[in-house]
Amino acid sequence: MLASHPIEIGHIVVPARRAPGQAGSGDLAERMRSASIRKLESKEHVFCEGDPRIHVFQVEEGVIAIYKTLSDGRRRIIDFAYPGDLIGLGAGKEHILSAQATCRGKVRCHSAASLEALAESDAGLAIKLYRSVCQELEATRDLLVAVGQRxxxxxxxxxxxxxxxxxxxxxxxxxxxxxxxxxxxxxxxxxxxxxxxxxxxxxxxxxxxxxxxxxxxxxxxxxxxxxxxx
CATH class of the missing domain: 1.10.10.10 (Winged helix-like DNA-binding domain superfamily/Winged helix DNA-binding domain)
Structure with a gap:
């Protein structure tokens, strides 16, 4: 199936430690530790569909629901993000999904442009992101099977x-x-x-x-x- 819009990954887990032979891949964890923290109340949105994609967020505490609003106004949750997960990664300039806290929590905010630049210069990080994208797509397919056939x-x-x-x-x-x-x-x-x-x-x-x-x-x-x- 061909996508007519940019595909946004709901959440991606990036290992914090540097793997042997992957120089620089630990920089993301270091940057996230120094990123600003935003506190969230239950039901508060981290971002909504159509918002400019300025930041990437790492869940520090709580659980975040990643969802899509359907044409009839109904909400369809795609997945839940947990502490350590990154949300808000994507290929477009705007978010095509929404992220809402299910309970009180915290997220760390990192510049999306800065993270993308880091991935371009760090092959180890780029490979980790690629593998995580594949895992995310597999989880999405499992959800489609579960909802459609079970x-x-x-x-x-x-x-x-x-x-x-x-x-x-x-x-x-x-x-x-x-x-x-x-x-x-x-x-x-x-x-x-x-x-x-x-x-x-x-x-x-x-x-x-x-x-x-x-x-x-x-x-x-x-x-x-x-x-x-x-």
Whole structure:
């Protein structure tokens, strides 16, 4: 499929340490540490579609929803960015996606032009960005398959496993730092279906949901993997 508009990467994870033989690739981490910090309230936007692409942002704390506004006004979340992720990278002069905090957080702000100039002169960094772009495209394709071909249980199971790989410090626990409506917008479900499906997985003794609904314990990861239709 050919794209008629510049493709903007929702978030890219760049390793902080310099790899052997890749001189200068650690400069990004050093620059990010000295970049200014912007505090965010829940639901506050980092940037919106159509805004000039002046800065690239690294998530310092919290979770950021990356989404596209459809022609009928509905929101479609593409992914969630976590601490360490870069958001706002792209080929165009304007953002074609929006980024909104799901909870209180912080981002570091770095000049987009400066980062692009650094990548042009640093082959190691450019390769890392290329690999990260490939990983991002693979994740997007997985999402398309999940939404287009899987049922609610499969979609939610896939989402919980993705959170486990991405965010959980405890391999058996994931934190839902977003609203049920955010999860619904990512998976192409309704809020009610997300809640019912979580309850169904709990009844199946695959997961436990703590009071408040923000922490999920994965009780049977092999079964959850099976349900995800992976």
């Amino acid at each position: 049922g609610a249980v499969e979609r939610l199971a896939s989402f919980l496993l993705a959170l486990r790989r991405k965010d959980a410090k405890d391999p058996d626990t994931v934190r839902l730092a977003m609203r049920r409506s955010d999860i619904a917008d990512l998976l192409g479900l309704t809020i009610e279906t997300v809640s019912r499906t979580l309850s169904k997985l709990r009844a199946m003794r695959v997961i436990d949901v703590e009071q408040g609904g923000t922490t999920v314990t994965l009780r049977d990861i092999p079964r959850l993997t099976e349900l995800s239709n992976a």
